[in-house]
Amino acid sequence: MTEDISNSGLQALNSAWARGREFLGTEYAILGGAMSWVSERNLVAAISNAGGFGVIACGAMTPELLDQEIKATKELTKKPFGVNLITMHPDLDKLVEICIQHKVGHVVLAGGLPGKNTIASIKEGGAKSICFTPTLALGKKLIRSGVDALVIEGMEAGGHIGPVATSVLAQEILPNITDVPVFVAGGIGRGEAIANYLKMGAAGCQLGTRFVCATECIAHPDFKRAFIRASARDAVTTVQVDPQFPVIPVRALSNEGAKKFVQTQHEVIAKYRAGELDMETAQLEIEHYWAGALRRAVIDGDVEHGSVMAGQSVGMVKKEQPTAEILEELVAQAASALEASVGRKVDA
Incomplete structure (x- = not known):
């Protein structure tokens, strides 16, 4: 001690x-x-x-x-x-x-x-x-x-x-x-x-x-480096584009993957509105976006496109x-x- x-x-x-x-x-x-x-x-x-x-x-x-x-x-x-x-x-x-x-x-x-x-x-x-x-x-x-x-x-x-x-x-x-x-x-x-x-x-x-x-x-050295460099404000929650397609809120460091997720939601919802996808398929497509993303970040070190889950205490x-x-x-x-x-x- x-x-x-x-x-x-x-x-x-x-x-x-x-x-x-x-x-x-x-x-x-x-x-x-x-x-x-x-x-x-x-x-x-x-x-x-x-x-x-x-x-x-x-x-x-x-x-x-x-x-x-x-x-x-x-x-x-x-x-x-x-x-x-x-x-x-x-x-x-x-x-x-x-x-x-x-x-x-x-x-x-x-x-x-x-x-x-x-x-x-x-x-x-x-x-x-x-x-x-x-x-x-x-x-x-x-x-x-x-x-x-x-x-x-x-x-x-x-x-x-x-x-x-x-x-x-x-x-x-x-x-x-x-x-x-x-x-x-x-x-x-x-x-x-x-x-x-x-x-x-x-x-x-x-x-x-x-x-x-x-x-x-x-955790991969790049995953740790992302934490050390981050401030509290960098740990943000998942953006939900349309309440008709709910997204479970997840707090992670903002990166290209998060930006692409917003874009993906818009694209999938547009397909649903156009009648190209039914609601269940569209919802699954949105939910599957992050499949394997946490492992890619933690183990493989892809901190730009993986999910870098972190609390707001990351600034400390x-x-x-x-x-x-x-x-x-x-x-x-x-x-x-x-x-x-x-x-x-x-x-x-």
Whole structure:
């Protein structure tokens, strides 16, 4: 642990996120956001080994591939880590079984409302379930369904996003849900923000963008360079041309691919208006534009035409660093902020 943290600051931090640490079984209540092609064995293990909680992004993996990924991760770390599963995956039940077989302690369910049977299967298998909630009402419904913890993620995050800012979600949900631990995500790049959410009642925080430029991350050097060069304003949401053809909002760095996507929408919609395509075919053509685009950017380094998903905190990513160093910085910043707030109370 860095020597820049005072004992009183560290004590304040450990007290503030005690519930999150206990729930995750980690030194720090910081989860690594599950990013497809990025959150694989190397980064996940590095986050867990450094005291955080790494999370494998299953994405579109088959049960066989997830089995291999979990095995490989267990060879790199003996610390706790989780697996993020997409609820719309056609083999969701099999993926849950794989997690249970490997005694994965925490399963994160994302991309839709999970069924009670899925949550029950996770619990019966001895694991804990974590779900995302975009609203207070849905959060309460998920708790009634048996989930063990919640993540609230604001629109500042990278990738697929909702319409509400993290700060608003935190104010709406944290004071009103205390039954289970609630972790906050979206736009977090420094420890001071973590400290503020902990003071509001969060059990911990989740960060994704901040870890993309970790030394252990396998992302292509050009993908990392794009992050280091970017400012917060460069991380923009997908443009939807016509509400009749909805586009799922995704936050990524603006590039030629994004501009071409707008052009493609116009061209496809024009074909539909001319009677050359039916609505279903036109919608599929628009949706398929980004197929494979994330892999092209992350793995192949095509940052001009691929999808460079990034949160608005990308402006705080300044260099490539070891994962342990990133976590130490965040912890030191959070501890200092909490110590300062305690000091202000004493002075008052």
